[in-house]
Amino acid sequence: QSALTQPRSVSGSPGQSVTVSCTGTSSDVGGYNYVSWYQHHPGKAPKVMIYDVDQRPSGVPDRFSGSKSGNTASLTISGLQAEDEADYYCCSYAGYFTLLFGGGTKVTVL
Amino acid sequence: QLLESGGGFVQPGGSLRLSCAASGFTFSNHVMNWVRQAPGKGLEWVSAISGSGRDTFYADSVKGRFTISRDNSKSTLYLQMDTLRAEDTALYYCARNGGGLGVWGQGTMVTVSS
Numbered sequence: 001q002s003a004l005t006q007p008r009s010v011s012g013s014p015g016q017s018v019t020v021s022c023t024g025t026s027s028d029v030g031g032y033n034y035v036s037w038y039q040h041h042p043g044k045a046p047k048v049m050i051y052d053v054d055q056r057p058s059g060v061p062d063r064f065s066g067s068k069s070g071n072t073a074s075l076t077i078s079g080l081q082a083e084d085e086a087d088y089y090c091c092s093y094a095g096y097f098t099l100l101f102g103g104g105t106k107v108t109v110l
Numbered sequence: 111q112l113l114e115s116g117g118g119f120v121q122p123g124g125s126l127r128l129s130c131a132a133s134g135f136t137f138s139n140h141v142m143n144w145v146r147q148a149p150g151k152g153l154e155w156v157s158a159i160s161g162s163g164r165d166t167f168y169a170d171s172v173k174g175r176f177t178i179s180r181d182n183s184k185s186t187l188y189l190q191m192d193t194l195r196a197e198d199t200a201l202y203y204c205a206r207n208g209g210g211l212g213v214w215g216q217g218t219m220v221t222v223s224s
Contacts, residue, residue: 003152003154036210036211037210038153038210038211040153044216045203045214045215045216045217046145046153046203046205046211046214047214048209048210048211048212050210051209051210051212052209052210055209057209057210057212087152089152089153091153091155091210091211096167097141097158097160097165097167098155098158098167098169099143099155099158099211100155101145101152101153101154101155102152103152104152104153
């Protein structure tokens with residue numbers, strides 16, 4: 001059960017787009033369309049931003065989008081805003097009710 | 111809403127039982143999870159339990175030491191943690207399946223140290 005691979009950090013200026021990648025294997029990311037993304041501000045509970053690869057929960061701004069190609073999933077934040085600065089974690093179903101998280105990516109708004 | 115409790119300070123080898131009280135939804139309809147975050151580290155899935163409680167699942171790092179359970183009559187999830195190690199020190203969250211992990215509690219801190 002190795003963690004999914006995410007870049008440690010990405011950054012962008014307000015209004016720009018940033019993409020966070022999440023690489024796994026055919027046993028997790030590549031094997032199921034159950035990748036989700038979580039925004040985590042220190043001291044607060046994580047919040048789901050994308051689920052089932054590209055589904056956006058009610059209330060999540062449409063500047064957040066998800067996709068997947070092979071064993072790599074991606075979260076794109078378009079029109080970056082100051083409040084988007086946070087840690088982002090990907091998570092994939094890995095079979096038999098188990099979940100696998102990525103190591104987390106710190107998104108910085110310059 | 112989910113509200114965790116039961117965290118605290120314990121010595122290595124000790125035990126602790128976490129609880130997660132649910133409200134605002136039909137508890138028995140949902141798979142429930144425990145997820146933890148060690149200081150300065152990322153999120154780690156720990157365990158899951160089916161809606162009926164019949165099926166349980168664990169990360170390799172806690173298998174054989176932790177036991178997940180639920181009481182649907184009380185809308186409460188539990189995590190019995192035995193043979194605790196220093197590396198179990200973390201903020202423990204409970205989270206509900208449904209739209210990914212769609213609902214999270216605020217977490218309860220567990221510190222394992224001599």
